[in-house]
Amino acid sequence: MVVDMDGRAVSPAAGTVLNALATGTGSAFAIDLETTATVDLTNDGEIEASIADQPDADTTLIEYCAEMTLERYAEDAGLDAETVGARVRTESEIPMAAGLKSSSAAANATVIATLDALEIDDAVERVDACRLGVQAAREAGVTATGAFDDASASMLGGVTITDNTTDELLAHESVDWHALVYTPPEQAFSADADISDCERIAPMADLVAELALEGRYGEAMTVNGFAFCGALGFSTDPMLDVLPAVEGVSLSGTGSSFVAIGDRAQLEGVRERWDRRDGSTRLLRTRTDGTRTQ
Numbered sequence: 001m002v003v004d005m006d007g008r009a010v011s012p013a014a015g016t017v018l019n020a021l022a023t024g025t026g027s028a029f030a031i032d033l034e035t036t037a038t039v040d041l042t043n044d045g046e047i048e049a050s051i052a053d054q055p056d057a058d059t060t061l062i063e064y065c066a067e068m069t070l071e072r073y074a075e076d077a078g079l080d081a082e083t084v085g086a087r088v089r090t091e092s093e094i095p096m097a098a099g100l101k102s103s104s105a106a107a108n109a110t111v112i113a114t115l116d117a118l119e120i121d122d123a124v125e126r127v128d129a130c131r132l133g134v135q136a137a138r139e140a141g142v143t144a145t146g147a148f149d150d151a152s153a154s155m156l157g158g159v160t161i162t163d164n165t166t167d168e169l170l171a172h173e174s175v176d177w178h179a180l181v182y183t184p185p186e187q188a189f190s191a192d193a194d195i196s197d198c199e200r201i202a203p204m205a206d207l208v209a210e211l212a213l214e215g216r217y218g219e220a221m222t223v224n225g226f227a228f229c230g231a232l233g234f235s236t237d238p239m240l241d242v243l244p245a246v247e248g249v250s251l252s253g254t255g256s257s258f259v260a261i262g263d264r265a266q267l268e269g270v271r272e273r274w275d276r277r278d279g280s281t282r283l284l285r286t287r288t289d290g291t292r293t294q
């Protein structure tokens with residue numbers, strides 16, 4: 001039975017600077033498309049989950065997020081971890097499996113909504129809550145490295161650089177960019193990416209990491225884009241559509257979206273080239289705030 005404890009949180013999507021599939025080091029930045037999670041606590045010990053308008057989508061990730069958050073924090077909130085359960089629901093404007101980190105946003109929003117329902121969200125560091133969602137993503141099998149790069153950008157806002165082998169935050173910076181995002185009609189699930197092909201471009205990924213750590217995010221993205229389009233078998237044509245007018249452009253994650261950054265006039269000037277392609281193009285802003293309760 002639902003008890004009178006509920007929580008709600010909103011998380012942003014993210015775009016890629018460096019894909020972590022080559023070396024474990026990754027970098028991403030938050031953008032203003034959102035996923036909302038609502039959690040109602042129960043006293044029947046069961047976890048149930050649903051995704052609005054997607055009756056066939058896999059809910060394992062958000063179930064694990066709620067379950068692992070309750071296992072870890074229910075007793076801190078004065079509840080019995082054995083009997084507390086949750087009904088979880090997400091609603092999202094982030095296209096799923098399109099490289100825009102729908103999984104990280106869903107995980108972060110669910111963890112923070114669960115902490116909000118437990119009334120202890122202010123007592124838990126955001127970065128620790130993020131690591132819990134990353135662990136749930138590993139156990140749900142929706143990620144190759146855990147994707148702490150994407151999850152930290154969505155949790156903290158701004159741009160982050162991370163080591164996904166240790167879930168360590170190497171850099172975090174607030175940025176105010178405009179972002180043009182092209183999403184083709186095809187989905188590309190991260191769990192299906194060929195990691196061994198990505199590992200072959202490790203020296204390029206090291207170069208991208210150096211550029212990003214120097215704050216040269218645009219150049220880092222463009223090098224990342226050419227390298228990972230090659231490794232993952234995506235055409236570089238969408239990148240060439242917008243170069244050299246933009247500050248940087250890349251395949252986002254394992255695809256299928258491409259993300260370009262620059263000032264608004266630069267991006268508006270090239271938007272029509274992506275509009276001509278099948279799929280959708282959005283002109284967005286980066287987000288300096290990350291996941292928040294609502």
Ligand SMILES: Nc1ncnc2c1ncn2[C@@H]1O[C@H](COP(=O)(O)OP(=O)(O)O)[C@@H](O)[C@H]1O
Nearest residue numbers: 058090092097098099100101102103106189190
């Ligand atoms: N709104 C959502 N609610 C629950 N789970 C979601 C949601 N969005 C994505 N997911 C989970 O994330 C998986 C997709 O992850 P992934 O392939 O990494 O794509 P993305 O690049 O969009 O994160 C889905 O199969 C699903 O398990």
Ligand SMILES: O=C(O)C1=C[C@@H](OP(=O)(O)O)[C@@H](O)[C@H](O)C1
Nearest residue numbers: 020026099143144145147253254
């Ligand atoms: O599964 C993973 O570990 C990752 C998936 C990729 O993102 P997408 O989920 O957007 O494809 C990549 O950019 C990220 O650095 C690591």
